[in-house]
Amino acid sequence: MLCLLFLTGCAFDVLHEKQLSASFAPISGQGRTWTLNEDLDVSFEGTTYKTHLKKGTRWQEVGHIAQGDVYVTKDQIVTVEGSNIHEAQVVLSGESVVGCFLPVEGTFAPARKPVAVHFAQN
């Protein structure tokens, strides 16, 4: 029990999601849009927290980083959570979520493994 309490007390200091520096290039004009067809959970390297993406949310392409295309939505809050919480934008490569772009930090948080996305192009 004491060990559990100890670990719980320290959890905030030990969960650091991996972050890689990323150079964001905004797109000019209207980007691609799509709607997510199913709920999706994305796990990130370095943290046990998952980011949940909701079925039916509409996503708009806003730019690119080296790891893929960056999408945002107005339909839900997206954060990456470790010791700290970061507002995030989804990064797609092909038809998989490969991680999140953290606009405040200007970094890329890689997913533990790419998650295939089932979506409808708008």
Added chain:
Amino acid sequence: MFVFKRLTQAIVATLCVFALSSCASGQKFSEMSSSMPKTPTGQGRIYIYRTSALGAAIQPSIKVDGEVVGSAVPQGFVYVDRPAGNHEISASTEVKRTLSLTLAPGDKRYVRMDVSFGFFAGHIYPVLVEPAEGEAAIKNLHYIGK
């Protein structure tokens, strides 16, 4: 046995009084919202609130970009207008846990201060919430800003 029961009742009553006295008592959002100033052009508004009375004795300062804007008082809220761009919210408990968010002109962002248990004391930390959830939550909360 009787003495133990009475002692327990006295402790519970004391804790209840303490918890209630630890809650915010300013004007409610629903009473003051119509008279609140408009957000200046080019800025957005961040509402920061705490509903939970759990760990009511722990009321750390709330910071936005390092500046203290109020305290995390149960049933209380504060709001700040900040230029569009990147911002960081934190509470100064034994462990600092920050929330980073973006703010667009005219935006309204809602941040809930949550409570969790630590090894020595509770932690209060900021969580970004959906606008609909934030709007509904602060209606009956009390203003505790400067």
